[in-house]
Structures are given as C-alpha cells and as structure tokens.
Amino acid sequence: MPIVPVPKPTFADKLKRFFMVDLLKGMRITLAYNIGALTDKDAVAGKGIYTEQYPKVRPDVAPRFHGAPRLNMDPETHDTLCIACNLCALACPEDCIDVIPMDVEVVVAGKARRKKVLDEFIFDTSRCMFCALCQEACPTYCLELTQDFELATYSRAGFVWNREMLEQGRETVKYTS
Amino acid sequence: MHQVEIATTRESLLDAPEMTLNMGPQHPSTHGVLRVILKLDGETVMDLDCDIGYLHRGMEKIAENRMYTMIAPYWDRLDYIAAVSNGLVWVETVEQMMGLDVPPRAHYLRTILTELNRIASHLLWLGTHALDIGAITILLWAFREREEILKIFERQFGARLTCHAWRVGGMPNDAYDEFESDVRQFINNFPKRIDEYETVLSENRIWLSRTVGIGVISGEDAIALGLSGPALRGSGVAWDIRKSRPYAAYGEMDFEIPLGENGDTYDRYLVRMEELRQSRRIIQQAIDNLPDGPVNAKVPKLIKPPVGDYYHSIEGPKGEIGCYLVSDGTQQPWRVRVRPPCFINLQSLRKLCIGHLVADVVAIIGTLDIVLGEIDR
Amino acid sequence: MLFALLAAPTLIDTLLLKFFSEQTVNYVIWPFIQIGLVTVITTGWVAYATYLERKISAFMQARLGPMRVGPWGLLQPIADGIKLLTKEDFIPENADRWIFFVAPYIAVVAAFVVMAVVPFGPDWAVITDVNIGVLFVLAVSSVGVLALILAGWSSNSKYALMGALRSSAQMVSYEVSMGMAIIGALMFARTLSLSGVVEAQASDSIWFFFYQPVGFVIFVISGIAENNRAPFDLPEAESELVAGFHTEYSGFRWSLFFMAEYAAMVVVTAVATTLYLGGWYFPFVYKLEVAGYHNLYVAVSVIVFLTKCGLLLYLYFWLRWTLPRFRYDQLMDLGWKWMLPAALINIVVTAIGVVVIQGLHNPTGMRTIKSLAGGLGLTLTGKAIAIAFGFGNLFITAGVLSLINWRSRDFNLKKQRHKIRLVDLPKGKPAVAPIAAASE
Numbered sequence: 004m005p006i007v008p009v010p011k012p013t014f015a016d017k018l019k020r021f022f023m024v025d026l027l028k029g030m031r032i033t034l035a036y037n038i039g040a041l042t043d044k045d046a047v048a049g050k051g052i053y054t055e056q057y058p059k060v061r062p063d064v065a066p067r068f069h070g071a072p073r074l075n076m077d078p079e080t081h082d083t084l085c086i087a088c089n090l091c092a093l094a095c096p097e098d099c100i101d102v103i104p105m106d107v108e109v110v111v112a113g114k115a116r117r118k119k120v121l122d123e124f125i126f127d128t129s130r131c132m133f134c135a136l137c138q139e140a141c142p143t144y145c146l147e148l149t150q151d152f153e154l155a156t157y158s159r160a161g162f163v164w165n166r167e168m169l170e171q172g173r174e175t176v177k178y179t180s
Numbered sequence: 181m182h183q184v185e186i187a188t189t190r191e192s193l194l195d196a197p198e199m200t201l202n203m204g205p206q207h208p209s210t211h212g213v214l215r216v217i218l219k220l221d222g223e224t225v226m227d228l229d230c231d232i233g234y235l236h237r238g239m240e241k242i243a244e245n246r247m248y249t250m251i252a253p254y255w256d257r258l259d260y261i262a263a264v265s266n267g268l269v270w271v272e273t274v275e276q277m278m279g280l281d282v283p284p285r286a287h288y289l290r291t292i293l294t295e296l297n298r299i300a301s302h303l304l305w306l307g308t309h310a311l312d313i314g315a316i317t318i319l320l321w322a323f324r325e326r327e328e329i330l331k332i333f334e335r336q337f338g339a340r341l342t343c344h345a346w347r348v349g350g351m352p353n354d355a356y357d358e359f360e361s362d363v364r365q366f367i368n369n370f371p372k373r374i375d376e377y378e379t380v381l382s383e384n385r386i387w388l389s390r391t392v393g394i395g396v397i398s399g400e401d402a403i404a405l406g407l408s409g410p411a412l413r414g415s416g417v418a419w420d421i422r423k424s425r426p427y428a429a430y431g432e433m434d435f436e437i438p439l440g441e442n443g444d445t446y447d448r449y450l451v452r453m454e455e456l457r458q459s460r461r462i463i464q465q466a467i468d469n470l471p472d473g474p475v476n477a478k479v480p481k482l483i484k485p486p487v488g489d490y491y492h493s494i495e496g497p498k499g500e501i502g503c504y505l506v507s508d509g510t511q512q513p514w515r516v517r518v519r520p521p522c523f524i525n526l527q528s529l530r531k532l533c534i535g536h537l538v539a540d541v542v543a544i545i546g547t548l549d550i551v552l553g554e555i556d557r
Numbered sequence: 558m559l560f561a562l563l564a565a566p567t568l569i570d571t572l573l574l575k576f577f578s579e580q581t582v583n584y585v586i587w588p589f590i591q592i593g594l595v596t597v598i599t600t601g602w603v604a605y606a607t608y609l610e611r612k613i614s615a616f617m618q619a620r621l622g623p624m625r626v627g628p629w630g631l632l633q634p635i636a637d638g639i640k641l642l643t644k645e646d647f648i649p650e651n652a653d654r655w656i657f658f659v660a661p662y663i664a665v666v667a668a669f670v671v672m673a674v675v676p677f678g679p680d681w682a683v684i685t686d687v688n689i690g691v692l693f694v695l696a697v698s699s700v701g702v703l704a705l706i707l708a709g710w711s712s713n714s715k716y717a718l719m720g721a722l723r724s725s726a727q728m729v730s731y732e733v734s735m736g737m738a739i740i741g742a743l744m745f746a747r748t749l750s751l752s753g754v755v756e757a758q759a760s761d762s763i764w765f766f767f768y769q770p771v772g773f774v775i776f777v778i779s780g781i782a783e784n785n786r787a788p789f790d791l792p793e794a795e796s797e798l799v800a801g802f803h804t805e806y807s808g809f810r811w812s813l814f815f816m817a818e819y820a821a822m823v824v825v826t827a828v829a830t831t832l833y834l835g836g837w838y839f840p841f842v843y844k845l846e847v848a849g850y851h852n853l854y855v856a857v858s859v860i861v862f863l864t865k866c867g868l869l870l871y872l873y874f875w876l877r878w879t880l881p882r883f884r885y886d887q888l889m890d891l892g893w894k895w896m897l898p899a900a901l902i903n904i905v906v907t908a909i910g911v912v913v914i915q916g917l918h919n920p921t922g923m924r925t926i927k928s929l930a931g932g933l934g935l936t937l938t939g940k941a942i943a944i945a946f947g948f949g950n951l952f953i954t955a956g957v958l959s960l961i962n963w964r965s966r967d968f969n970l971k972k973q974r975h976k977i978r979l980v981d982l983p984k985g986k987p988a989v990a991p992i993a994a995a996s997e
Contacts, residue, residue: 029384029879276990
C-alpha cells in the first residue's frame with residue numbers, strides 16, 4: 004500500500020482526537036435530526052420527516068407525467084379523435100402500438116366516399132418505455148399519456164390494452180389505507 | 181508511452197493456499213450486477229478480476245435499427261442514474277453532425293438541467309459510498325435532496341429517472357411555470373445540506389482512516405489508463421471537458437475545477453463534494469441569466485445526418501461520456517459506439533485494489549462510481 | 558389501583574405461606590416469580606429495543622419507521638416474531654447439523670443468564686446477589702463468543718467462517734479492556750457483588766462516573782465492540798460479508814441470534830449503569846423508603862434503572878446510525894493499542910488516587926474517609942480528591958496514549974479536509990463537427 008503524505012497534526016489536533024470532537028460533531032447533527040423529526044414540520048428545508056405515506060397519501064403527480072396511455076374522445080360527440088394515421092405506431096421505438104383501420108362509407112358533398120377510421124387499437128404496455136414519442140407524434144392530441152402510474156396486473160395478457168381499455172381507462176383499485 | 185506498473189501475484193512465504201472469493205453479481209455493494217473475483221491471502225487482495233456483462237442489452241446494436249429520434253430514450257438507460265447527460269451527448273452529436281443551431285434559451289435550460297442531473301448523480305454516489313463504508317444515514321439524507329431534483333425532472337420532462345429529456349434541435353417543451361421558483365428553492369437549500377454531509381463525514385476520523393491512502397493512483401497512471409471525470413481530477417490532472425471544449429452554455433459560465441493531490445479515495449470524495457458546490461454555482465448563474473426565446477431550432481422533417489463519422493463527448497458526472505456516430509446518410513445510423521466512462525474507469529480497479537484489504541475493495545468500487553448500465557450497455 | 562399493585566407482593570406472600578413452608582416460599586417460589594418477571598421484562602425490552610432502533614434510526618434519517626402494524630407501528634416486533642417463526646427452516650447441505658442447531662441457543666442463554674445477577678432495584682428486585690457478580694458477568698458473556706465460532710464453523714460457508722473468526726477475535730480483544738476498566742470502579746466499591754457496588758454508590762451519594770470518567774468511556778466503547786455493533790460491526794457488515802457468522806441462518810434461528818445480540822446490548826448497558834451510573838440509585842428516591850412506602854421505593858428504583866439503561870441504549874443507536882465502520886485491522890489496533898493501555902493507566906492512576914486519599918486521612922486533621930463499611934465512603938474532601946484524580950486521568954491518559962501511538966497515522970483534520978485546490982482552466986473552443994463545417 005503506498006503511503007500518502009498527510010499534513011502533520013498539531014497539539015490541538017491531538018487533543019481533539021482524544022476527546023473525539025470530530026465524532027461528536029457528526030453526532031450532534033444526527034441528534035438534531037432526531038429532535039427535528041418530532042418537532043420540525045418543514046421536511047424540504049428543515050429537519051422534518053420526509054416520508055410520504057403512500058398509499059394513504061396519494062402522491063402529487065406532475066401534469067406532464069408519462070403514465071398510462073389514453074385515447075381521448077371528442078367531449079361533445081363522444082367520437083374518438085383518432086384518425087388512424089398510424090403516426091404513433093411509426094414513432095414508437097418498441098413497436099408496441101398496432102393501429103387497425105377500417106374503411107367506412109361516408110357521404111361527402113353528395114358523393115359516396117370511403118373514409119378510413121379506427122377499428123381497433125392495440126397498445127402493449129409491457130413493452131412500452133413511456134418515452135412519449137407517440138404522444139408527440141399524434142396530430143389530433145388523441146393519444147395522451149396520463150398521470151396514472153399504477154399499472155400492475157396479475158397476468159401478462161393484462162398488459163396488452165385494446166381500444167376500449169384505452170378510451171375508458173382501467174379501473175384500478177386505489178389503496179387508501 | 182507511460183507503462184503502468186501493476187503488482188503481480190507474489191509467492192506467499194509460507195506457501196499457504198490462497199483463497200478465491202467471489203463477490204458475486206448479487207451483492208449489496210457492487211453497485212449493480214458486477215462480479216469481482218478476488219484472490220486473497222488472508223485479507224490482502226493478491227489479484228482481482230472483474231466479470232461483467234450481466235446487464236448487457238445490446239444497445240449499440242439496437243441503435244443500428246432505429247431512427248435517430250427513437251434512439252434517445254434508449255440512451256437514458258445507459259447510465260440510468262444520470263439519464264439527462266446521456267441524452268445530451270446523443271442529441272448534441274446528431275445536432276453537430278447536421279450543423280443545427282440550437283437557440284440560446286435551450287442551451288441555458290440544458291445547462292441547468294444537466295447540472296441538476298450531475299448533482300443528483302453525485303448525491304447517489306455519496307449515499308451509496310457512505311453506505312458501503314458504514315455511515316447509513318447519509319444515504320437517506322442524500323436521497324431526500326435527490327428526490328427534490330427528481331420532482332423538478334418529473335414536472336419538466338414527465339419522468340423522474342429515464343427522462344428522454346432532449347430532442348434533436350432543443351427541447352420538447354419550454355420550462356414549466358414554476359420551474360424558476362423550484363430551482364431557486366432547491367439551490368437555496370442545498371449549501372446547508374452539503375455542509376451537513378461534510379460535517380458528518382469530512383473530518384470524521386473513521387472516514388479518514390477508511391479513505392485516506394486507499395486506492396491511490398498517480399496522475400500519469402490515471403492518464404495512461406484513460407480515466408476521466410472526478411477519478412482523474414482526484415489525482416491532480418486538470419481536465420474538464422466543460423472547460424476545454426465547452427458545450428451547451430458552459431462557455432458563458434464562471435466556475436472552478438476542484439483538483440485533488442494524492443489520488444486516493446478521500447481526494448476523489450472531496451473533489452465530488454466540491455463539484456456539488458460548483459454545480460450549484462453554475463445553476464445559480466444560469467437561472468439568473470436565462471434568456472428568452474424559442475427552445476427549438478428548425479429541424480428538417482427527417483433527420484438524416486450527412487455521410488461520415490463524428491465523435492462528440494461531454495463531461496458527464498462519472499467522466500467523459502462520448503458518442504461516436506457513423507452515419508451512412510439514411511434515417512438509421514450505420515454504427516453507434518458509446519465511450520462509457522464507467523467501463524474505462526473500472527479497468528483501473530485491479531491496479532487500485534491490489535495490496536489492500538477486502539474491506540477496501542468495497543470502498544474503491546464505491547469511489548470509482550460505477551453504474552453497470554453504462555459498463556454493460 | 559397503584560396501591561393495590563404495590564400491596565400485591567405482601568398479599569401474594571401471605572397467600573403462598575398458607576400452602577407452603579416459609580423456606581419453600583422464600584427460596585423456591587419467589588425466585589421463580591422473580592425469574593419469570595425478569596425474563597418477561599428482558600424479552601420485552603429486547604423486542605421493543607428492535608422497535609426503538611427502527612424508530613430512532615428512522616427519525617435520524619428524516620423518515621417515519623414502522624407505522625402500519627398497530628398504532629405508530631407498536632406491534633411491529635410481534636409481527637416480526639410471527640413472520641420469523643413461520644419461515645422455512647433450512648440447513649445448508651454440508652453443515653454440521655448438531656452444532657448448527659445448538660449455536661443460537663448458546664448465544665441466547667449466555668446473554669440472558671447474566672440478567673440473573675443484575676440489580677434492578679434494592680430489595681426484592683434482584684434475583685440473586687452473587688458475591689462475585691462482576692466475575693460472573695464477564696465469564697458468562699464470554700460464553701457468547703463460543704456460540705459465534707460454532708455458528709460460523711458449522712455453516713460450512715467461506716463467508717460465515719471468515720465472519721466468525723473476525724468476530725470472535727474482536728470480542729476477545731475487547732473483553733480484556735472491558736475487564737480491566739471495571740477494576741477502577743471496584744477499587745471504590747471494594748466488593749465484586751453488583752448489588753454491593755450499587756449500594757456503595759447509594760450510601761456515598763455519588764455515581765462512580767465522576768470518579769472514573771475514563772473507565773466509563775473505555776467500558777462503553779469496549780462494550781459496543783463486544784456486541785459487534787457499529788462502528789465496530791465489520792464482521793456483520795452487509796456490504797462485505799453479507800452477514801458474517803449468521804449468513805446461513807434463517808427464520809427462527811436467525812431471530813435467536815438477533816435477540817442474543819440485543820440481549821447482550823441490554824446486558825452491557827445494565828452492567829455499565831450498575832457500575833458507573835449509580836444503578837438504581839437516584840438522589841431523592843430514598844425519601845420514599847424513609848416515608849415507609851417500601852414497595853413503591855423499589856418500583857421507582859426499577860424505573861430509574863431502566864431509564865438509565867434506556868439512555869445508554871440510545872447512545873448505542875446514535876453511534877450506529879452516525880458513524881462509519883472501522884476496518885478490521887483498525888478495530889484491532891484500537892482495542893489493543895488504545896483501549897488496553899488506557900484501561901491499565903486507569904488502574905494505576907486510580908490506585909494512586911486511593912492511596913493518596915488513605916494517606917491523607919488523619920482522624921484529627923483532614924478527614925477524607927467517612928467509613929469503610931460498604932465501599933469506600935468518602936467525605937467531601939475525599940470526594941473532591943477522587944474527582945480530581947478521575948478528571949486529571951483524562952489528560953494523563955491522553956498524553957500516554959499519544960506517546961505509545963506516536964507512529965500511528967494521525968490526521969490534521971482541518972487541513973486534510975481543505976487540501977483540494979480550485980483551479981480555473983482557460984476556456985477552449987466549442988466542438989464543431991468537420992462534416993457540418995465542410996457541407997456549409
């Protein structure tokens with residue numbers, strides 16, 4: 004082991020060493036925390052308790068949080084906003100999205116036309132990285148990552164969400180106690 | 181070229197059999213899945229071998245089959261503790277290859293968030309290093325500060341850890357409404373916290389006995405082994421990419437580089453603690469002088485860098501993290517190679533540990549600040 | 558209600574005397590009741606020491622600790638016990654079965670038996686008052702070391718063996734200085750019986766801590782090392798040897814080792830309180846006895862004793878959660894080169910002090926000794942001299958230890974801390990990709 008030069012201790016240092024001053028200074032801070040845990044309310048800047056007792060206390064999730072996906076619907080007509088453009092599936096690095104369109108007969112300006120609408124939308128949340136590239140790609144603000152983070156299920160198949168689950172959201176059990 | 185001398189196994193005098201100890205991939209203090217095989221004579225380490233690859237996910241190969249924008253979320257998973265820096269090196273490489281001009285507001289916000297990311301990474305390093313040496317309380321206090329940073333990241337980017345922070349050309353969203361007040365609150369509280377950690381550790385004789393003179397590497401050996409980051413600066417070598425090849429807004433920031441003297445664990449510890457203070461200083465300057473304007477440059481619809489290769493590196497919290505990109509003009513890169521600082525720093529583990537006791541191996545792994553995600557990719 | 562509780566002993570006594578002879582009642586039944594009470598109190602204290610450790614460590618770390626099981630998590634030890642009892646009991650393949658079985662039991666027994674001689678209170682609050690109480694305590698707690706070695710050996714695992722060897726070497730080293738440190742207090746008590754020590758302090762109205770500050774500190778530090786607690790817990794440090802000698806134990810057997818560790822902590826705090834902090838003695842509690850409330854006096858004394866033990870236990874937790882741990886060679890260095898010489902110097906200086914006091918005692922002139930009946934009873938002058946020797950010993954010990962350890966590495970803490978330098982490098986030019994520059 005190479006010997007590293009250390010500065011020479013002074014007499015005061017030797018006394019401090021004997022009376023364990025450095026250890027006591029550290030112990031004083033811990034004692035301050037112990038007392039602060041019982042008396043101080045400020046956890047961020049002070050010495051209070053920082054614990055958030057989840058699931059009794061629901062956490063504050065940011066608005067931009069990349070959580071569970073959702074397909075938004077038009078608030079008045081309750082039609083889906085998705086136009087089956089497939090941009091989200093192309094943007095996804097993990098290939099978790101499958102957009103299945105179908106052709107529908109529509110009358111536009113007196114002429115019968117075929118329009119592509121959404122038939123089924125498969126989203127595999129087990130492969131998803133929650134990178135939000137799909138949310139950015141969507142031109143109609145239909146696909147959105149919400150603030151729901153409790154996505155656990157009991158089976159692998161439960162991770163693959165279809166259009167209905169994406170539109171209505173999943174009923175998760177919220178633990179409150 | 182400077183030859184690095186590594187002590188080889190010596191014949192033990194009494195010819196006692198040496199014990200091979202396996203600090204296996206599942207071990208509380210090999211930060212991640214690192215396997216270290218130690219050859220011990222009693223308690224002294226005679227030889228050491230690292231076995232890595234338990235976390236290999238084939239990231240560089242995956243990158244060959246994805247478009248440039250899609251690769252960025254994978255890059256967060258490299259050094260998953262400091263994901264924002266990884267994202268930054270990727271995005272800057274692509275931007276510089278394409279010659280895009282990122283607006284100054286984006287540069288400043290990148291600086292602020294990357295420095296917050298550096299503080300978060302150093303806090304985790306501090307917590308786990310202190311935990312391995314026995315001071316368990318520091319871990320919890322450091323994580324409280326880190327939690328504040330992760331809250332800022334969550335509000336800004338949408339994710340706490342693997343943020344997917346940057347896009348080619350700038351940022352996806354401007355700073356959220358309370359960004360400035362949140363950041364200011366954090367940097368106002370932070371110096372007091374650093375002082376608390378330093379009071380418990382820096383003058384503590386037990387801490388000094390465990391870290392002074394342990395894992396010594398000289399400046400020349402450090403350069404010869406390719407170390408970078410705080411490991412290099414702890415040995416006295418003045419090299420910081422934020423100063424020598426400034427990126428983002430570092431060219432306009434006023435900060436200093438801490439340099440160690442002996443290259444032991446204690447010096448690296450002091451260097452990182454001082455870097456926490458300097459990072460805070462950088463954030464203070466950046467948030468005081470934050471310019472207005474757009475946060476995104478004009479980027480073509482399809483990102484296709486011109487044919488050729490380019491290497492760009494930034495000063496990540498663990499060292500120089502670089503990206504060597506070979507483009508063939510299509511939407512997917514031909515080859516991407518990451519210069520992982522932790523992998524290169526880990527190569528010095530053998531030199532650092534031989535001659536020390538088993539208890540020191542843990543301290544040395546901690547001081548190199550390794551993250552297996554980056555080592556194994 | 559309180560008076561009913563306090564009158565209970567007399568009532569039970571009269572009841573028992575109806576059925577058994579007096580000898581049986583006094584020598585068989587009452588001891589069993591006392592043993593039962595002490596076992597219940599000790600086991601409860603040990604279980605709630607684990608709860609207190611979790612809560613106190615949590616508060617020190619700005620978090621909450623156990624909160625779910627019961628109000629404020631108070632039923633946590635019971636939940637832990639049930640969990641450990643219902644775990645799978647497995648024994649490693651090539652382990653030595655019988656020794657593997659027996660080792661935890663030896664550890665627990667060695668820790669609990671010591672509580673038989675510890676004086677919780679004055680009259681009936683001590684199970685038995687052995688003449689050689691201190692010797693008994695030291696001997697029985699040494700048996701705990703045996704349990705460690707057996708556990709490490711029989712586990713048939715490299716980690717466990719290394720941990721056991723280190724642990725046992727550490728415990729043996731610190732037992733030496735523990736024993737030596739006690740001698741100083743015994744010079745004032747003039748008896749080896751633990752109740753006698755407390756009575757010496759009570760009759761002299763002083764705690765031996767004031768006569769023996771160095772002895773107290775050495776005893777506490779050696780006690781902490783004896784118990785393998787931080788900052789001396791390298792043998793069971795998680796970050797290295799996983800769990801040391803009890804790596805291969807799980808379920809109930811592990812919980813026995815855990816209980817043995819905490820019981821040993823309780824023992825060390827109890828002995829330290831008895832020898833140095835006055836045991837169950839507290840200045841004005843005797844007035845209760847004088848006023849005639851004998852049972853209340855005993856009960857309050859027990860509470861005083863347990864409070865002092867509690868304060869020392871808090872010191873244990875405080876040290877564990879603040880300080881990093883020593884490396885093994887530093888630990889042994891501390892035990893042999895710092896604690897042992899300090900203890901020996903303590904004996905020498907205390908002996909000189911006592912001789913000086915006895916020498917200065919002149920029945921007609923300066924009176925330093927009050928009585929030699931129970932312990933060394935001193936007058937105010939005598940006490941002053943003893944306290945002066947005690948605190949002067951601090952400086953003598955500091956000097957001699959520095960001399961002995963002149964070659965050990967000592968740090969100039971302030972300078973060491975500030976020795977990194979800050980430099981401002983000249984700013985370079987930002988990176989520009991050659992391709993992009995070329996294509997412009």
